[in-house]
Amino acid sequence: MRIPLRAAVAAVGIAALTAGCSGGSGDGAAPAGTTAPEGGASAEETGAPARDDADLVVWTDELKIDPVTQIAEQFGEENGISVAVQAVTDLQSNFITANAASNGPDVVVGAHDWIGNMVQNGAIDPLQITADQLGQYSEVAVDAVTYDDQLYGLPYGVEALVLYRNTDLAPEAPATLDDAFATGLQLKEAGTVESAFNLPVGELGDAYHMQPLYTSLGGYVFGRDASGAYDPTDLGVGDEASQAAGARIQELGEGGSGVLTRSVSGDNSIALFADGQAPYLLSGPWARADVEAAGFGWDVQAVPGFAGAEPAQPFTGVQAFYVASNGANKAFAQEFVTGTMNTEEAMQTMYDGANIPPSLVSLQESEVAADPQLQAYLDAANAGEPMPSIPQMGAVFEPLGQAYSAIVGGADGAETMVQTGDTIRAAIS
Known part of the structure; x- marks a missing residue:
């Protein structure tokens, strides 16, 4: 049964607002297409990088490490804690493996279509965010980071195919x-x-x-x-x-x-x-x-x-921040994602540094005023359906x-x- 995107957003969005703080994946089975972690394996045995010794550790990729580092270091200074941002290859797989071994980051940055796999492996926690805060983001972005009626990611960027013309x-x-x-x-x-x-x-x-x-x-x-x-x-x-x-x-x-x-x-x-x-x-x-x-x-x-x-x-792709279920400092992680990242200042930094069209509506409006062609990219993302x-x-x-x-x-x-x-x-x- 196909349901239009806007109707689907209305159905899942309300439930996402009341997301709890417990992780978990139900029966723990790994459906086809899921990469399950090796139970009990150490980071050295699986090839996953070791967690940095800092109060707040964030894993991302090379494209986003500069803006994420800038935001995280400011968060550390304001809260009197040490932070470390690590660029990790094969990010999704290494994160799931390291999290299962309690050797992973507190926060991970990645694509929304990882969510099903991460939830099935109990690797991320739902976010604690208000309805008013969630309403600041585009509908397609909220739809994308909602899974099993819970909000798992804070979206910062949206991407979809467009038609370029010479x-x-x-x-x-x-x-x-x-x-x-x-x-x-x-x-x-x-x-x-x-x-x-x-x-x-x-x-x-x-x-x-x-x-x-x-x-x-x-x-x-x-x-x-x-x-x-x-x-x-x-x-x-x-x-x-x-x-x-x-x-x-x-x-x-x-x-x-x-x-x-x-x-x-x-x-x-x-x-x-x-x-x-x-x-x-x-x-x-x-x-x-x-x-x-x-x-x-x-x-x-x-x-x-x-x-x-x-x-x-x-397909609309959404980039987002997630809180690790086995992070060493989950309180810092929740505050970083739902507090510091959930601001126009942080979203501006991500847009300037990673150059991915923003999901925050106010930032979309201000950036389109300066760059009218950005509207086409946003129109494409809004017209698409989130990658399942x-x-x-x-x-x-x-x-x-x-x-x-x-x-x-x-x-x-x-x-x-x-x-x-x-x-x-x-x-x-």
């Missing part, structure tokens, strides 16, 4: 994907560009980048239950709408119009566009620096849908990506989607 090659913004495809094919046939439309496919496929097309054609991955939570028993891959979407994608592939090709992949998609070899690029905020440096005129918009079809809904954070999502991306690559290469779209649905269903059952 305005020297394509002066008019396309109203539909069909318009973009037609313009791109004309330019390709004239020999002006190498690629009509840069959507990464490659030999392994890319289910993330195909999602806007798939949803506009009526497809979905997981539906939602009556409470608004993603329902792993409601798999859309392989149903009639999915088959129709697969058939249309086949028409766009190498055996059809050729607007989608496996020669465009995650390795070359942005570079080809920046070199002026494609009029359009389907990518995210992370491509902006390369596009700006390219030297041609450009614009950006939320991904349009197909003519006469559903709106395109990319249920552990079963781990069984989706590889087979679905491979299916798209095969379909673009000429495999029967409808039949391939049915087979892929069967594969995913067997993996999560």
Whole structure:
């Protein structure tokens, strides 16, 4: 049963406001796609980094370490405690392992789609936050960090795919994907560009980048239950709408119009566009620096849908702060996340340092005033659906990506989607 995003937010948002302070994952089972920690293993045995000897330890990645360090050090000075911010590779897996061994951080910074796995492993605690505070953030961000009717993360950034356009090659913004495809094919046939439309496919496929097309054609991955939570028993891959979407994608592939090709992949998609070899690029905020440096005129918009079809809904990703369930100083951790981080000053620091579109509404408004193009990135995130954070999502991306690559290469779209649905269903059952 598919439930519209806004209705789902209304259902889960109220329950999230009353989140308690206990962690835990129910029966402790690790569903398909979940990385379970090795019980009793030490940090040395698993390769997880050792916790720094400080009162408050925060784990993040290299991209975010500078702004997180700036905020954490100020928190330490104000509270008279020592702090340490560590950049950790393979962050989610190492955090779960180290937390299970009580050798992990007090706070971890990461993507919202980790939540299901972290909750199943009892690795994070719900947050203690008021309704008024939560109301300062965008609905899609709150939806993303809510799991099992509890709020687990404080969102600071939102990301979704957008459509970049080389305005020297394509002066008019396309109203539909069909318009973009037609313009791109004309330019390709004239020999002006190498690629009509840069959507990464490659030999392994890319289910993330195909999602806007798939949803506009009526497809979905997981539906939602009556409470608004993603329902792993409601798999859309392989149903009639999915088959129709697969058939249309086949028409766009190498055996059809050729607007989608496996020669465009995650390795070359942005570079080809920046070199002026494609009029359009389907990518995210992370491509902006390369596009700006390219030297041609450009614009950006939320991904349009197909003519006469559903709106395109990319996956929305949310970056957030989480409190570790086995942290050495959980009181400091809760105060840091729900107090210090939960301010416009801290959110401004994160935006300036990590350059991920903000989830705090007041900051969105002030930043759009200074940078009007930011609105397109926010529109895209608000139009999307949060990446499902249920552990079963781990069984989706590889087979679905491979299916798209095969379909673009000429495999029967409808039949391939049915087979892929069967594969995913067997993996999560």
